[in-house]
Structure formats: C-alpha cells, structure tokens
Amino acid sequence: MPQFVTFTPNPAVDVSTAVAKLEDAHKMRCDAPQTDPGGGGINVARVLRRLGADVLALYPAGGANGQRLHGLLEQEGVRDEPLTIAQETRESFTVHERESGCEYRFVLPGPALAVQEWTRCLERLRSLPCAWIVSSGSLPPGVPEDGHAQVARLAREHGARMVLDASGPALRAALEEGVWLVKPSLRELSWLSDLPLTTPLLQQQAARRLIDLGQAEVVALSLGAQGAMLVTAQACLHADALPVKVSSSVGAGDSFLAALVWALDQHGDPHRALASAVAAGAAAVMHAGTALCLPQDMLQLQGQVKLRMC
Numbered sequence: 001m002p003q004f005v006t007f008t009p010n011p012a013v014d015v016s017t018a019v020a021k022l023e024d025a026h027k028m029r030c031d032a033p034q035t036d037p038g039g040g041g042i043n044v045a046r047v048l049r050r051l052g053a054d055v056l057a058l059y060p061a062g063g064a065n066g067q068r069l070h071g072l073l074e075q076e077g078v079r080d081e082p083l084t085i086a087q088e089t090r091e092s093f094t095v096h097e098r099e100s101g102c103e104y105r106f107v108l109p110g111p112a113l114a115v116q117e118w119t120r121c122l123e124r125l126r127s128l129p130c131a132w133i134v135s136s137g138s139l140p141p142g143v144p145e146d147g148h149a150q151v152a153r154l155a156r157e158h159g160a161r162m163v164l165d166a167s168g169p170a171l172r173a174a175l176e177e178g179v180w181l182v183k184p185s186l187r188e189l190s191w192l193s194d195l196p197l198t199t200p201l202l203q204q205q206a207a208r209r210l211i212d213l214g215q216a217e218v219v220a221l222s223l224g225a226q227g228a229m230l231v232t233a234q235a236c237l238h239a240d241a242l243p244v245k246v247s248s249s250v251g252a253g254d255s256f257l258a259a260l261v262w263a264l265d266q267h268g269d270p271h272r273a274l275a276s277a278v279a280a281g282a283a284a285v286m287h288a289g290t291a292l293c294l295p296q297d298m299l300q301l302q303g304q305v306k307l308r309m310c
Contacts, residue, residue: 002079003265004048005130005160006041008059009121009147010110010140011089013069014038014290016248018096022104030095036290037072038092040136040165042080043251043292047258047280049078050295053265056081056128060121060140062111063088083121087111094250096288103248110140118143125154132261133158135174136165136254148174155179163261164216165253175215181264182210183220183257200229200238204310207231218270220260220277222253228281229310230260230274238310239274242282242301249285255293256281275305 014037017030037046045057061069061082066089073080093106113121125133135151144150148166152174155162161180164171167188175182175192190197193206207219211233221229227241259280263273276298283297 002054002056002128002130004045004053004055004132004134004261005125005128006045006048006055006057006134006136007121007125007151008039008041008057008137009135009143010138011037011039011042011059011061011069012092012108012110013065013072013089014092014094014250016094016096016250016288016290018098018288020097021099022095022097034288034291035068035072037069037076037078038251038290040254041134042069042073042078043254043290044134044136044258044261045078045080046073046076047255047292048262049076050293051259051262053262055079056130058121058124058128059083060085060111060113060117061089062086065089065091081124083117083124085111085113085117087113094248094290096248103250105250110138112141113143115142118147122150122154125151126157129158130160132163132265133160134163134165134257134261136163136257138167139170145169146173146177149177152177152179163257165257175210178214179216181218181220181261182216183222183253183260185222185253186224189219189221200310203229204231204236207236208233220257220274222256222281228256228274228278230270232270235270236310237270237274238308239278240306242278242304244282244286244301246285247288248290251290251292252281252284255284259293259298271307275302275307278305
C-alpha cells in the first residue's frame with residue numbers, strides 16, 4: 001500500500017529546447033532537446049520520490065509515447081502503473097528564446113479516452129488504498145468535466161486525503177464534491193470567486209470561503225512573484241517568493257505541491273510545509289526544462305523563506 005498515489009488523467013512526454021530567436025517562416029536551429037516525463041501528477045510523483053516518499057504514479061498511456069513515458073519514469077526510479085489506452089499519449093513542447101529570455105509552451109491535445117478506459121482508471125484507483133491521492137492536471141477528451149470530482153469521491157471512500165490541482169469547470173466540479181487540499185493560482189481563485197482579488201485580504205477571504213463552504217480544508221494559493229499563501233480554518237500564512245534566477249517555470253507548481261504534501265505528511269506543521277513548498281518551487285525554476293526541483297536545492301533555500309501571518 002503506497003502512502004501517496006498520484007493520478008494524472010492526461011500525461012505527456014515533455015520536450016524542451018532553446019533557440020536564439022523565434023522568427024516567422026525561418027528554420028530555427030534548436031539546442032539538443034531535453035525529454036522528461038510530464039503531466040501534473042507525474043511531476044508530483046517525481047518530486048515525492050526524490051524526497052524519499054512511498055509513491056505510485058497512476059496514469060493512462062498509449063502508443064510509443066506511452067511506452068516512452070513509462071521508460072522515463074523507470075529511469076528515475078519512480079514506481080508507476082500505466083493503464084493501456086488505444087490512442088497515443090501526447091507530447092508537450094517548450095522553447096526558450098535566449099535573446100529575450102521568454103519561454104514558449106506548446107501544449108498538444110491529449111488522446112480521447114473511451115468510457116471503458118476512464119472507468120478502468122477509476123476502478124484501479126478504487127483498488128489502491130492509500131493515505132493521499134493527488135489528482136492533478138487537465139482532463140483528456142472523452143472524460144466528463146467532473147472527472148476530478150469522481151476521484152474525490154473515491155478518496156472519501158478510502159478515507160484518503162484528496163489533493164487537487166486543476167482548472168476551469170473540472171476544478172469547480174471537484175470543489176463542489178469536496179477535497180482536502182486545493183492549489184489554485186490567483187487567476188483560478190479569482191475565477192471561482194468572480195472577483196479580481198487585488199489585495200491580500202480579498203485573497204484570504206476568497207480562500208476562506210472555500211473552507212467555510214466545505215469545499216476544501218486547506219487552500220494553497222500560488223501568487224507567482226508575490227509568493228504563496230496557505231489558508232486553513234485556523235490560520236493564514238504568507239510566504240514571499242525567493243529571488244532566484246529563472247531558467248524555466250515549467251513544473252514549479254508541481255514541485256511546490258509535492259513538497260507541501262510531503263512536509264504535511266511528515267510533520268503536519270503548516271509553517272514548515274509552506275517553507276518547503278516555496279523553496280521547492282524556487283528550486284525548480286533554477287533548472288531548464290521539466291527537471292523539477294532537487295532536494296538539496298530545496299533544503300538550501302528553505303531557510304531563506306520568510307513567513308508571516310496574514
């Protein structure tokens with residue numbers, strides 16, 4: 001029985017490279033590509049594995065890309081279970097423009113899942129008792145918008161803590177079902193609240209409203225350059241962002257989430273958990289592509305995180 005199960009409904013093989021400058025109608029000579037296993041839950045599992053957690057990554061996979069994804073996870077020592085589907089697993093493509101420092105992310109659509117393929121994913125999740133279920137990422141075509149909500153119901157049946165990182169209607173549907181922890185961005189929380197949330201007080205109030213409605217017990221709000229906020233019924237903590245050189249922002253949120261749930265599982269201390277999460281997110285942006293955070297970088301940065309009550 002794993003302590004953590006991560007579920008990635010729409011995984012990807014992430015390919016990243018760099019060019020001097022993006023130019024219309026020109027052949028652009030790229031650097032050697034970096035290839036990583038990708039998708040929200042898969043990235044969370046990669047970081048949890050590096051932190052020493054007992055984790056299983058569950059995901060649908062098809063075709064040569066699905067096999068490639070499984071091989072990449074094996075290389076990293078991540079215990080995984082691909083569930084075979086008929087269509088090909090997608091790729092995502094990231095290009096760093098050296099001249100401007102800008103990063104361009106091209107996200108291809110995922111494979112359509114048949115009803116029986118989605119049902120098999122849920123049945124396998126139901127058969128995996130665990131302490132935590134992290135359901136993260138977009139839903140592929142063919143899966144109803146309450147896909148993450150269905151996972152939340154399974155987590156409740158298990159007595160597992162459901163952790164959610166999603167967006168749009170899938171996020172709203174899962175919150176209506178109820179989760180233990182949700183990690184929205186400021187834009188996502190503003191959309192849920194139908195308010196601009198331009199001040200820390202408004203942000204805190206919007207997060208608390210999710211808790212008051214019974215939609216989540218913990219809200220981890222990512223604020224980009226303004227840091228992050230961790231809100232429970234009892235407390236609100238704010239952490240400033242760390243000033244590190246950004247090589248790539250891909251996977252920073254997944255690193256943040258992995259370190260957060262790992263620290264909550266290890267210590268149960270929200271102060272320590274938020275410091276670990278912010279340090280992990282900062283550590284991730286220091287590396288190119290979707291290399292994600294390294295534990296030694298996270299530990300080195302953790303002491304620099306400034307926390308305050310909000």
